[in-house]
Amino acid sequence: MLAFRKIRNRLGGRIRLIVSGGAPLSPEVEEFLRVTSCAFVLQGYGLTETCGLAAVAYPYEMSMVGSVGPPFVYTELRLEEVADMGYDPLAYPPRGEICVRGKSCFAGYYKNPELTNEVMVDGWFHTGDIGEMLPNGAVRIIDRKKHLIKLSQGEYVALEHLEKVYGITPIVEDIWVYGDSFKSSLVAVVVPNKEHVERWGHKNGHKNCFSSLCTLTQLQDYIICELKSTAQRNKLRGFEHIKGVIVEAKTFEGEKDLLTPTLKKKRDKFLSCYKVQIDHLYKNKS
Numbered sequence: 001m002l003a004f005r006k007i008r009n010r011l012g013g014r015i016r017l018i019v020s021g022g023a024p025l026s027p028e029v030e031e032f033l034r035v036t037s038c039a040f041v042l043q044g045y046g047l048t049e050t051c052g053l054a055a056v057a058y059p060y061e062m063s064m065v066g067s068v069g070p071p072f073v074y075t076e077l078r079l080e081e082v083a084d085m086g087y088d089p090l091a092y093p094p095r096g097e098i099c100v101r102g103k104s105c106f107a108g109y110y111k112n113p114e115l116t117n118e119v120m121v122d123g124w125f126h127t128g129d130i131g132e133m134l135p136n137g138a139v140r141i142i143d144r145k146k147h148l149i150k151l152s153q154g155e156y157v158a159l160e161h162l163e164k165v166y167g168i169t170p171i172v173e174d175i176w177v178y179g180d181s182f183k184s185s186l187v188a189v190v191v192p193n194k195e196h197v198e199r200w201g202h203k204n205g206h207k208n209c210f211s212s213l214c215t216l217t218q219l220q221d222y223i224i225c226e227l228k229s230t231a232q233r234n235k236l237r238g239f240e241h242i243k244g245v246i247v248e249a250k251t252f253e254g255e256k257d258l259l260t261p262t263l264k265k266k267r268d269k270f271l272s273c274y275k276v277q278i279d280h281l282y283k284n285k286s
Contacts, residue, residue: 008038015039017059023150024141026182027066043068045141049125051104055139067138075102079131082145084260086268087130094133097145099124143267149179155239157186162240169230171196171223174252176270178278185243187281189274190223191251214249223247244281246274
């Protein structure tokens with residue numbers, strides 16, 4: 001308590017509770033703030049459509065650190081299956097789209113009944129957020145159904161839109177874009193066009209086979225430059241630029257179960273498959 005008195009005084013000297021909303025706090029940051037501020041720090045979850053809080057963690061429950069807690073007063077919450085993303089509320093752990101119902105939910109969008117009917121089904125508001133139900137009844141936000149994420153500085157990024165934009169880059173055969181809510185930049189896994197890569201290799205004096213070329217740092221740098229050119233031509237904002245890439249020689253339609261039968265990307269599978277390499281990319285960038 002004495003060691004952090006200066007920090008506590010900077011916050012007014014009488015602070016007892018800090019509630020965080022918007023972009024999520026990592027468990028490490030939440031615990032750090034609890035210690036240094038000498039106050040309870042907890043996270044809440046809500047949207048404009050829920051008129052504020054839909055869920056909030058308990059101050060005294062350390063097991064809720066890293067989550068947004070259980071449903072708020074007068075609010076019901078349930079998880080709905082999202083089959084094409086592999087989320088099942090009846091599996092363990094239960095995962096699915098967060099749906100909210102309660103007295104605080106909005107009646108609908110002004111003069112937009114079509115959008116209202118799209119998100120309101122039988123009185124349940126479909127948030128588009130993917131949550132995981134923890135054993136203690138708290139909810140942890142793990143994904144977006146529409147793949148709209150918020151980076152650490154508060155900018156929203158539409159991942160599928162960026163994949164379409166970057167997908168027109170001549171050297172790109174396929175691409176998966178990823179953003180971590182605790183980071184300020186985007187990275188991607190790129191399957192390059194074989195003919196384009198081999199021409200690049202020949203031009204730069206590399207006689208390696210395609211798979212070996214894909215391991216070269218020079219090729220990674222070249223792909224990032226090409227992606228940057230695409231971003232500039234399409235007037236993407238700075239935080240939508242890809243800052244690091246993993247070059248994958250094999251197509252996504254392999255044995256890794258990365259795609260649905262209709263060839264949609266299973267984003268959770270991609271993350272689990274490339275997590276070590278993604279962490280390495282972010283570590284080298286920091």
